[in-house]
Amino acid sequence: MRDWPAGYTRHIYDTVDSTLSEAARMIPTLSGPAWLMAVEQTAARGRRGRSWATPRGNFAGTLVMPRKEAPGVAALRSFVTSLALYRAFVAVTGQPSAFALKWPNDVLLKGGKVAGILLESRDEYLVIGIGVNLVHAPGPEAVEEGALTPVSLQGALGITVAPEDFLDALAAEYAILEDQFTTHGFAPIRRAWLDHAARLGEVITARTMRETWTGTFEDVDAQGSLILKTSAGRKAIAAADVYF
Numbered sequence: 001m002r003d004w005p006a007g008y009t010r011h012i013y014d015t016v017d018s019t020l021s022e023a024a025r026m027i028p029t030l031s032g033p034a035w036l037m038a039v040e041q042t043a044a045r046g047r048r049g050r051s052w053a054t055p056r057g058n059f060a061g062t063l064v065m066p067r068k069e070a071p072g073v074a075a076l077r078s079f080v081t082s083l084a085l086y087r088a089f090v091a092v093t094g095q096p097s098a099f100a101l102k103w104p105n106d107v108l109l110k111g112g113k114v115a116g117i118l119l120e121s122r123d124e125y126l127v128i129g130i131g132v133n134l135v136h137a138p139g140p141e142a143v144e145e146g147a148l149t150p151v152s153l154q155g156a157l158g159i160t161v162a163p164e165d166f167l168d169a170l171a172a173e174y175a176i177l178e179d180q181f182t183t184h185g186f187a188p189i190r191r192a193w194l195d196h197a198a199r200l201g202e203v204i205t206a207r208t209m210r211e212t213w214t215g216t217f218e219d220v221d222a223q224g225s226l227i228l229k230t231s232a233g234r235k236a237i238a239a240a241d242v243y244f
Helices: 021-030 077-093 153-157 164-183 188-195
Strands: 009-016 034-041 059-068 101-104 105-108 110-121 126-130 203-207 212-220 228-230 233-237 242-244
Touching: 009 110, 009 164, 009 203, 021 034, 021 059, 021 110, 034 164, 077 101, 077 105, 077 110, 077 126, 077 153, 077 164, 077 188, 077 203, 105 126, 110 153, 164 188, 188 212, 203 228, 212 233
Parallel strands: 009 034
Antiparallel strands: 034 059, 059 126, 101 105, 105 110, 110 126, 203 212, 203 242, 212 228, 228 233
16 A cells, blocks of 8 residues: 555545535535545536446545646646556556556546546635546446547456555655646646657547647647647647547
8 A cells, every 4th residue: 555645634435426526515624635535426427517437446536625826727737637647557557558648637548548537626726536447437328429438447457456545546646746746837747748648649639619620639738738730730729628
């Protein structure tokens, strides 16, 4: 078991509606950052209100922490979190080449989605929800058309990791990267994230609420935007769904 990082509290629940919702309810009592984990969620949600299946055996967790920066800077913690997830996966599997990071906030395992992240601002707090398919992956009927196929750690690699053990690994890796982010800014996080970026240098499609852009994934800029080289020139995209 990894040493629990100093300064973070740890809260384990058997069943909650959503760790994101529980974190929001906990905010008035908090004096510092806190990790929450539920063995089972009954009303989990993902980006844009999409559902995220969280049966027992999978990881459902949330980190809630005071937000000291402007919202745009705080939002860069999606990269901090996804990089921490990558390192936690490597720590528990020993297989770094099996995982990749999909802009803006997913982790891939052998090309399928194994983890997702959702950031929310609540007053002066940042709430980071994390779902990981440790044992179970949603079926095809739960997947949006064109989206990557969900996979589980157990199904893809034959490795079983208890949610509590994954939390310990993730919290330890996150604390290291959070210290780096607050001390040195986004630049070192960005470089490390790009080292593990899925489809960097390849043609991808980014869909916003109003537009669809297809081009070569060239970079992530200092604001966390996706940089695409398209037929209309280089485009910086702040928020979109990405398709391969």
